[in-house]
Amino acid sequence: MIDGRLIKGIGGLYSVATPRGTYTCGARGVFRIKDTTPLIGDYVSVEIIDETQRAGRIARIKPRRSELARPRVANIDCAVIVFSIVEPPINLELLDRLLLLTAEQDLRAVICINKTDLLPHGGSALSDITAVYAGAGYEVLCVSAAEGSGIEELRRAVSRPADNPGAGATSVLAGPSGVGKSSIVNKILRRDKMEIGGLSLKIGRGKHTTRHAELIEIYENDGRASGSYIVDSPGFTSLDISHIPHEKLARLVKEFGGFEGMCRFKDCRHLSEPGCAVRAEVGRAIDAGRYERYVNMVPTAFGR
Ligand SMILES: Nc1nc2c(ncn2[C@@H]2O[C@H](COP(=O)(O)OP(=O)(O)OP(=O)(O)O)[C@@H](O)[C@H]2O)c(=O)[nH]1
Ligand SMILES: [Mg+2]
Ligand SMILES: [Zn+2]
Numbered sequence: 001m002i003d004g005r006l007i008k009g010i011g012g013l014y015s016v017a018t019p020r021g022t023y024t025c026g027a028r029g030v031f032r033i034k035d036t037t038p039l040i041g042d043y044v045s046v047e048i049i050d051e052t053q054r055a056g057r058i059a060r061i062k063p064r065r066s067e068l069a070r071p072r073v074a075n076i077d078c079a080v081i082v083f084s085i086v087e088p089p090i091n092l093e094l095l096d097r098l099l100l101l102t103a104e105q106d107l108r109a110v111i112c113i114n115k116t117d118l119l120p121h122g123g124s125a126l127s128d129i130t131a132v133y134a135g136a137g138y139e140v141l142c143v144s145a146a147e148g149s150g151i152e153e154l155r156r157a158v159s160r161p162a163d164n165p166g167a168g169a170t171s172v173l174a175g176p177s178g179v180g181k182s183s184i185v186n187k188i189l190r191r192d193k194m195e196i197g198g199l200s201l202k203i204g205r206g207k208h209t210t211r212h213a214e215l216i217e218i219y220e221n222d223g224r225a226s227g228s229y230i231v232d233s234p235g236f237t238s239l240d241i242s243h244i245p246h247e248k249l250a251r252l253v254k255e256f257g258g259f260e261g262m263c264r265f266k267d268c269r270h271l272s273e274p275g276c277a278v279r280a281e282v283g284r285a286i287d288a289g290r291y292e293r294y295v296n297m298v299p300t301a302f303g304r
Helices: 029-034 092-104 125-136 151-159 181-189 246-252 254-259 288-301
Strands: 002-010 013-018 021-027 043-050 055-061 078-084 108-114 139-142 170-174 214-219 225-232
Touching (some): 013 055, 021 043, 092 108, 092 246, 125 139, 246 288
Parallel strands (some): 078 170
Antiparallel strands (some): 002 043
16 A cells, blocks of 8 residues: 555546655545545555556545535645636636635635736726735736746745645646636646647637646756645636525625624625625725625525
């Protein structure tokens, strides 16, 4: 037996990185019976079948400290939510849903806005969006994978958990197809590891180039392993958050937190309840667009 980390899984075959190299593994039937599937990021024990072929079988999955639903990855510290400011344009509804999902998992979220090189000079779209989310208390980084700007900051942000600067971290890049996730991963790694796709000319969307999530170790400039990992993942355009109980949603919106205990009702969802301190601040301390998108999410949470 040898312990390792699951870095890739395609068609029931898993790659597990161990101190003795990468093993290609199947999973024991017991997982199918118990209805657990090994996930990218899992810490596992491998039963070796053939040492020379580096073939094994996943015998045990260690308890997960986190599990993100979209993309499905385990044991991550940070979700980098990636959008491009244009081509394709930023989808704020999806951004807000991803922020709720990461908050629900108690994961650190970093908002990364890519393709800043494509903005016409003087355009205010980027600074407006940055101001809203930074103002709400989120970490926002503006980058250009094409020009390399902001990448050093992003590499630093994903390399260590904010609360434990000495330890390595695992961060996943999540967002729609074509926003430049794989381009950013390559810049962070300083090598062309991931395949980059184009945009479909007709609709200006991505071409779903990355097909599988993959966990990759980040190396320092001098070739030393940093102990931090990044996960590239396939793009997606919709996100179901109906599993989050509706009464919990309000507590996951960061800027509502500042008004805790100030509404007339303790369990106020800030919709149409009288004496709502949050609603009184919409258009002032609370961005009207953010509030509106929150309201629109609540019915979905009821399954309507
Ligand atoms: N102008 C510009 N183009 C970029 C930038 N980053 C990525 N692109 C382009 O955007 C397109 C999509 O990039 P990818 O990195 O494949 O996007 P992705 O998010 O990984 O897409 P999926 O794998 O399909 O989810 C490619 O044509 C890239 O060259 C950027 O900073 N500026
Ligand atoms: Mg990709
Ligand atoms: Zn309220």
